[in-house]
Amino acid sequence: MGSLNEPVRRPLTLDVSGLPSVAFGHQNTTWLANVFYMAIEGMMFALMFATYFYLRTRSTNWPPGHLPPTLKYGALNAVVFFVSIIPAWIVKRRAPERNRIGVRNGLLVLALFALAATVLRIFEFSALNCRWTDDAYSSTVWVLIGMHSGHLATELIETLVLLAISFTPKMEGTRLADAAINSDYWYFVVVTGLMVDVLIYGTTRLL
Amino acid sequence: MVTAFIFFLLGGVLAAMIRLQLIRPENSLMGPDLYNQVFTMHGSTMIFLFAVPMMFQGFGVYIVPLMCGARNIAFPRLNAFSYYLYVGGALVLWGGLLTNTGPDVGWFAYVPLSGPAYSPGHRADIWSQMITFTEVSALGVAICLATTILRHRAPGMTLNRMPILLWEKLVISIAVIFAMPAVMIASGLLLLDRLVGTHFFNPAEGGDVLLYQHLFWFFGHPEVYIIFLPGAAIISTLVECFSRRRIFGYTPIVVSVVATGFIGFSVWVHHMFATGLPQLSESFFTAASLMIVIPTGTQFFCWVATLWYGRLQLRLPMLWCFGFFFVFLIGGLSGVMLASVPVDLQVHDTYFVVAHFHYVLIGGALFPMFAGIYFWFPKMTGRMANAALGKWHFWLFFIGFNITFFTLHFLGLRGMPRRVYTYGPDMHWQGLNILASSGVVFMTAGLLVFLANVFHSVRAGEIAGNNPWGDAGLEWSTSSPPPPYNFLHVPTVSGRDPLWEDPPDQPVVVGLRDDIRETLVTHSLDADPQHKDEDPGPSIWPFLSALTVSAAFVGSIFTPWAVPLGAPPVIATLIGWLWPRGQSPTPQPAGESWVR
Numbered sequence: 016m017g018s019l020n021e022p023v024r025r026p027l028t029l030d031v032s033g034l035p036s037v038a039f040g041h042q043n044t045t046w047l048a049n050v051f052y053m054a055i056e057g058m059m060f061a062l063m064f065a066t067y068f069y070l071r072t073r074s075t076n077w078p079p080g081h082l083p084p085t086l087k088y089g090a091l092n093a094v095v096f097f098v099s100i101i102p103a104w105i106v107k108r109r110a111p112e113r114n115r116i117g118v119r120n121g122l123l124v125l126a127l128f129a130l131a132a133t134v135l136r137i138f139e140f141s142a143l144n145c146r147w148t149d150d151a152y153s154s155t156v157w158v159l160i161g162m163h164s165g166h167l168a169t170e171l172i173e174t175l176v177l178l179a180i181s182f183t184p185k186m187e188g189t190r191l192a193d194a195a196i197n198s199d200y201w202y203f204v205v206v207t208g209l210m211v212d213v214l215i216y217g218t219t220r221l222l
Numbered sequence: 223m224v225t226a227f228i229f230f231l232l233g234g235v236l237a238a239m240i241r242l243q244l245i246r247p248e249n250s251l252m253g254p255d256l257y258n259q260v261f262t263m264h265g266s267t268m269i270f271l272f273a274v275p276m277m278f279q280g281f282g283v284y285i286v287p288l289m290c291g292a293r294n295i296a297f298p299r300l301n302a303f304s305y306y307l308y309v310g311g312a313l314v315l316w317g318g319l320l321t322n323t324g325p326d327v328g329w330f331a332y333v334p335l336s337g338p339a340y341s342p343g344h345r346a347d348i349w350s351q352m353i354t355f356t357e358v359s360a361l362g363v364a365i366c367l368a369t370t371i372l373r374h375r376a377p378g379m380t381l382n383r384m385p386i387l388l389w390e391k392l393v394i395s396i397a398v399i400f401a402m403p404a405v406m407i408a409s410g411l412l413l414l415d416r417l418v419g420t421h422f423f424n425p426a427e428g429g430d431v432l433l434y435q436h437l438f439w440f441f442g443h444p445e446v447y448i449i450f451l452p453g454a455a456i457i458s459t460l461v462e463c464f465s466r467r468r469i470f471g472y473t474p475i476v477v478s479v480v481a482t483g484f485i486g487f488s489v490w491v492h493h494m495f496a497t498g499l500p501q502l503s504e505s506f507f508t509a510a511s512l513m514i515v516i517p518t519g520t521q522f523f524c525w526v527a528t529l530w531y532g533r534l535q536l537r538l539p540m541l542w543c544f545g546f547f548f549v550f551l552i553g554g555l556s557g558v559m560l561a562s563v564p565v566d567l568q569v570h571d572t573y574f575v576v577a578h579f580h581y582v583l584i585g586g587a588l589f590p591m592f593a594g595i596y597f598w599f600p601k602m603t604g605r606m607a608n609a610a611l612g613k614w615h616f617w618l619f620f621i622g623f624n625i626t627f628f629t630l631h632f633l634g635l636r637g638m639p640r641r642v643y644t645y646g647p648d649m650h651w652q653g654l655n656i657l658a659s660s661g662v663v664f665m666t667a668g669l670l671v672f673l674a675n676v677f678h679s680v681r682a683g684e685i686a687g688n689n690p691w692g693d694a695g696l697e698w699s700t701s702s703p704p705p706p707y708n709f710l711h712v713p714t715v716s717g718r719d720p721l722w723e724d725p726p727d728q729p730v731v732v733g734l735r736d737d738i739r740e741t742l743v744t745h746s747l748d749a750d751p752q753h754k755d756e757d758p759g760p761s762i763w764p765f766l767s768a769l770t771v772s773a774a775f776v777g778s779i780f781t782p783w784a785v786p787l788g789a790p791p792v793i794a795t796l797i798g799w800l801w802p803r804g805q806s807p808t809p810q811p812a813g814e815s816w817v818r
């Protein structure tokens with residue numbers, strides 16, 4: 016034991032061995048990267064929305080010489096998007112509990128919803144009442160919905176891959192955190208999908 | 223950094239060809255077609271293959287983890303993937319030139335010139351896809367750098383102790399995240415107009431050509447700051463080091479950097495003053511453009527005050543800093559002139575503008591780049607660069623640069639337009655053109671001296687030691703060159719200038735496992751240790767993914783079917799990349815612990 020007269024020495028080490036090795040939510044670095052990805056893609060959507068409204072100012076009629084896109088499949092898809100939030104939320108909730116069965120079931124249902132949304136999207140393309148080569152309006156509508164379809168397909172594949180992993184012992188630790196982050200990305204796909212819906216189904220009737 | 227520097231040299235060769243062509247009237251060295259390709263390739267190479275990859279990505283990837291006290295950059299595989307894509311984009315662009323399909327529509331590829339009606343063939347498509355390659359690459363690195371800065375700082379390095387260079391890298395990363403999508407949208411829509419017959423920029427079908435300019439410059443002006451702020455970051459670091467005192471006005475500089483990031487997004491229309499915009503827009507964007515002087519001036523005055531109150535050591539890197547002060551100041555002053563609509567309209571598309579942006583970009587990026595290279599050369603190589611050769615390099619380059627580009631102001635004021643492959647003898651521009659071209663000889667000689675210095679010093683330079691400049695940054699606390707894991711023990715800090723302020727027995731981090739690549743994740747604001755993370759090991763999958771993505775990008779220059787046909791290999795390689803391998807779950811000595 017040291018004497019009271021000895022100068023106080025600072026500890027030479029900061030021991031972090033007891034720190035956790037898996038983090039969920041905003042403490043996870045992949046979560047932060049996912050936020051940045053969503054910012055990038057959100058910016059791309061915002062610029063396409065701006066393009067849409069910019070081109071609107073270049074035309075007296077809107078849609079110019081076309082019927083607005085038929086509502087049926089788009090409305091159905093909007094419902095699918097809304098309801099799909101539930102399995103995504105379940106996955107996000109079950110993952111930190113290490114409830115692998117719950118995560119697997121949630122991913123399975125989420126994949127089914129993503130698949131349904133993708134199939135409905137194919138029908139949506141046929142109900143746009145225009146082709147991309149018709150005019151600038153048609154080009155914008157096709158690119159908007161095409162961009163979102165790319166996100167939808169990406170998310171479907173990612174969910175299927177996570178679902179496949181969930182049937183193996185590898186669905187542990189950071190993989191569970193990835194499943195939770197996948198739900199965040201699904202929310203992003205839903206929000207942007209609904210915004211695209213408002214644009215191409217709503218503003219074509221209101222503007 | 224090495225790759226970007228090679229493209230700088232290639233871009234320089236193109237610049238020399240331009241000056242050679244313009245040295246006399248009606249010169250037949252190059253015809254208009256080749257000249258158009260050469261000046262387009264020069265601009266595109268310098269901006270997309272050199273300036274951003276060098277100043278943002280190259281320096282950032284090297285120095286940010288070291289300055290943070292981190293063992294590695296966040297997401298190293300994404301970082302590798304980004305590098306491969308950058309190389310892919312560069313090969314596509316230069317492959318185009320070498321096969322006589324080099325882009326010939328200017329570095330910004332304005333429509334309608336670059337549209338399907340006026341640019342048949344694939345030259346403009348090559349430009350568009352080069353943009354996709356390089357911007358995806360920059361975005362990937364922006365995510366890596368921002369995450370490293372926010373989550374991998376050494377314990378104790380709170381936000382208000384963060385080196386200014388890290389602040390600037392963080393602001394630039396965020397600017398990249400919000401600016402690069404605009405050019406990707408612009409070039410993507412251009413490609414769609416050309417490839418599948420959309421009409422975004424076709425006025426006959428409800429499209430608009432100015433839409434392209436808005437999208438392009440919404441990226442293009444923040445791009446200026448994406449190039450300049452890394453230079454300013456280097457200057458702040460060096461001024462502090464060689465003044466032997468803490469930087470004057472840390473907080474105003476940080477606020478200025480953040481403000482520059484914001485204001486940079488509100489001035490893009492000043493590139494479009496000659497397009498017939500409403501007067502109100504012109505007034506607004508004039509005011510916004512002039513406003514950028516405030517944060518830039520604040521940084522300038524803080525550097526001057528640091529030098530004034532410090533004990534200046536005029537070492538080789540500082541010489542380049544003073545070169546920056548002089549050159550960038552002139553560029554800034556002509557920028558203030560151009561922000562005024564009447565002046566802008568008068569000199570629009572003349573060599574005055576060429577002179578201005580070379581003063582800004584070479585002053586704001588190239589001079590700080592050489593300052594930074596000489597400063598961190600001992601850290602990168604373990605040896606000092608030769609100071610005498612470095613001074614020759616500086617003076618040759620500085621004199622040559624000013625001969626060339628100061629002269630261009632006068633050529634612009636005498637009405638010489640940009641992008642013309644020749645001019646008539648009756649224009650009386652030959653004398654000034656000869657003077658401008660003669661500066662290239664000095665700059666080339668300077669660069670040759672630099673290359674000789676690098677090759678000589680890498681092998682025979684004086685051994686540097688850990689901290690040859692006596693700087694305060696964490697990067698100087700490790701060996702030169704640093705080991706692959708950067709720090710044997712992750713450091714902690716208790717002040718803004720750790721190597722100047724921290725006590726000798728400042729704690730180091732222990733408890734990270736050495737049998738796997740374990741890293742420490744700290745809090746974004748106060749840098750308290752939060753949890754441990756595991757970096758992935760080396761993998762071939764990012765390279766394979768970059769190959770398949772590149773194949774899809776290149777294919778889509780020629781046919782839209784490349785997208786559906788290219789997607790399955792891309793998906794397969796991405797799954798290969800992300801599929802978990804090895805022992806699972808990650809073994810922990812005392813059981814896995816979680817934080818929610």
